[in-house]
Amino acid sequence: MSYLEYTVKSVPTGPRKILYLNWPLALLLATVACIGFLMLYSVAGGSMTPWSEPQMKRFAVGFAMMLGVGLVPIWFWRNISVVAYLVSLALLVAVELFGSVGMGAQRWIDLGVMRLQPSEVMKITLVMLLAAYYDWLPLARTSRPIWVLIPLAFIMVPVYLVLTQPDLGTAILLIAAGGIVMFLAGVHWAYFAAVAAAGIGLVTAVFKSRGTDWQLLADYQFRRIDTFLDPSTDPLGAGYHITQSKIALGSGGWTGRGFMQGTQSRLNFLPEKHTDFIFTTLAEEFGFIGAISLLGLYALIIMFCIASAMSNRDRFSSLLTLGVAATFFLFFAVNMSMVMGLAPVVGVPLPLVSYGGSAMLILLLGFGMVQSAHVHRPR
């Protein structure tokens, strides 16, 4: 029984709640989204279609949804988290069975109005479930092996389903987000140290095995790793994306080439310029100043979330807020690392900027719950 239930009376009620929403956070999210509209307008060659306008409509819906979710009491979201998790798990299985095949992978269910990506939904519901789990679990049991294995199972089941799609990027995000929530809940250091050691050991073993009889990866997989480590070895093949992306970024310089003046994106040298690689266009056209500004906005969003979580003494609320923030962080950190050549190319969009409906809606849903936690925090 959490502390929350005893203090509901101090929580604002009715329309007054609107005043208690985390407005700075909402404003920051809207600002980032506006940068997204601008970039989508630019990569379309100065046109609202085909990307900028639909993105605006979706954001408007998502933003309204975020505020709506924020007004619903946080305990409602805590209470439905198990159901939400089970539903998204069911959707993942469904996509496995009936999903459409896009980009060589089964990822979405066509709802008619929009395409639903269950793996996106899972990113939020997993965080919800883990937060609810640790809210329920007595503190003393947090680091007991059996109570560590249960949330591990919560994480690994959807990860397995996502991997079979196959979608490595989402799988990694799920593991990282889940791991972060477990870490925040106070699971003992030793578990993380053990996992880290095992991971390093595995990577070493994989590389050591290369060229021997017991080689752990296929040759083509090794070649992909090579291409990531040194894109110049395959400048027209897999290395092409990353090379062109770095050229676009680098040629921006301090102040960039000016709005709609980026030659790399305008002349189609950039791949996926409206989705995963949209950051390169921003960096090319607005330079280091533009890129670092976006990074700063993202950092502010994370900071507001952390501040909100730290002022909130409800366990579920804090864990959920930090978990959503961590997911958000993982999105843009992985995306930026990828386009800057720090990480291999895995399909992770730049949150709120890349063109794409379900990822944005799900994120805004998550931030809606962050708003709810903020409004309904015990005072």
Place this chain on the structure above:
Amino acid sequence: MKRPGRDTILSHKRINRRGLILGAGQAGFLGLLAWRMRHLQVDQADQFRLLADENRIKIRLIPPARGQIYDRNGRVVAENVPSYRIMMERDEAGDVDAVIARLGRLVDLDPDEVEKAREEMRRSGLHPVTIADRVSWEELSRVAVNAPALPGVRPEVGLSRRYPMHEEYAHVVGYVGPVSDYDLEKMDAPDQLLLIPRFQIGKVGLEKQREEMLRGKAGTKRVEQNAAGRVMRELDRRAGVPGKDIQIATDSALQSYVHARLSGESAAAVVLDCQTGDILASVSAPGFDSNLFVRGISVADYRALLDNKYRPLPNKAVQGVYPPGSTFKMVTALAALEDGQVLPDDTVYCPGHLEVSGRRFHCWKRAGHGNVDLMRSLRESCDVYYYELALRTGIEKITAMAKRLGLGVEHDIAMSSVSEGLMPTKAWKRAARGEEWVIGDSVNSAIGQGFTLASPLQLAVMAARIATGREVKPRLIKSIDGVEAPTGHGDDLGLNENNLRQIRRAMYAVSNNRRGTAYRSRIIEDGYRMAGKTGTSQVRNITAAERAAGVVRNSDLPWERRDHALFVDYAPADAPRVAVSVVVEHGGGGSTVAAPIARDITLQALYGGPPPLEAYPARDRPRIQTQQKKLREQQLSRSGKLDDRA
């Protein structure tokens, strides 16, 4: 208000602590991202900016217009005409086979050309290649109209060489053709232009000799390309330098007449202007159509040219060398006169042969000429007189005189394979043959047989130099871009004027004295009379047995064993304007075959068009009249045919 439980406070503290640790980790990672951004965008900005420009900016060459070639009267000899072609780019076409199949329904595609284009596309994906050259305007429009169905295909207008006179200038001007790998291998640092597939360069003749001048300098344009290689816009352009226009010294009307007059023979003729050395005409017959080579000649056509026994390809006028025969006698005579070995009135007795170190050298007249002086020796072309002069003068002096008169030296004109000919010396024979010079060699050389070889151009130069006493130099290029080239007027040769006058008198007698060897081919119009010399050079040895049985007549011999017929002349005899040489390969006798041709050419050159019949001896006029009519018809029908083709 209830106070929070102990558990709650503990948990709150722990979450806050771990949250701060996580936040610190995230801040660290953000720092890493910012550092990386700075590294790429600030530290390496210049380098990446360069790479971005390399990506998008491509430099394309603009081929310059090739210089045109005109004759002395401004008539076009080689010009550039727009040629329509269809280009194809593999990357834009996508499915190459399907596009080619669709294109084939609109345009007549040559299977060889398509195969060549496919091969070129396989090698270079981004460069457009020619898939159909020289298509008609109708075909081009059909392709343009259907452009949406033909991705990667685009019609293009370029310039292509055209020779409006077709055959007549084939040897002088030569031709251009697509640059080949072989051409490129021969060059150290080929011009970027030459790397354009099928760029046309001069292959032979003036086109090759003045290639650099005619080609000009390429301009460049910088274009912006997208990732697919499609040109988005032109950034700037630097104009090239067009090739220089060259005016050559020839007179196309005369060139055309000479070409027609020589048709049917394997022959060559050169007409020089005695004052300037201008090559008024230089013809090698038979000719070939230079236009055939411009886009690469077909194997069948080329084989036909190679298999022709009259050898149309080499330029016999400057490249072909022949024993000059009796036309060489002026050289021997001048050498002896200058050396003081003989006086014009000295006589030599000709019994029909001369015995030299045990070998018998025959005069062409078996019965002999009796007592012969210089005048008679040239007029009646007595061989024995010159055998005697050779014995007195020696080969070295004869060869030296030959070289002063332009034989055995390579004349500097812008044609291919200009031959040096051969004027032998003792040292030459030792070096080339490894044998000592024998006196018989001198005797043979004296009448232009043996080792001596000369080209028709050299013989014409010799005639011009005898006529003027100056070192006349042949000149092909009259002006370049309107700037007059130095003339070949030449300085005085320093020969004794009296000796020259004796030679000229004798040459005048050759074609004007009743007993002269070319009397039948005389010009009777006063003021246009010519001075000439016949020559008949053997291409076989006449054995003693054959001589005893009677020399076989030329008309009874197979073509390739008959004698070469030669004639050199200049006219008018008293104030020389033109010098002419004619060589008819295996034509028979100089007086019967070469002299009439040379006379007709000389008259044509002097009158600047068809001469009046009055210039011919009365007896010949009916024959000449029909001949002129025939030639005119021939020229007319040819030019009519050419217009159809053009």
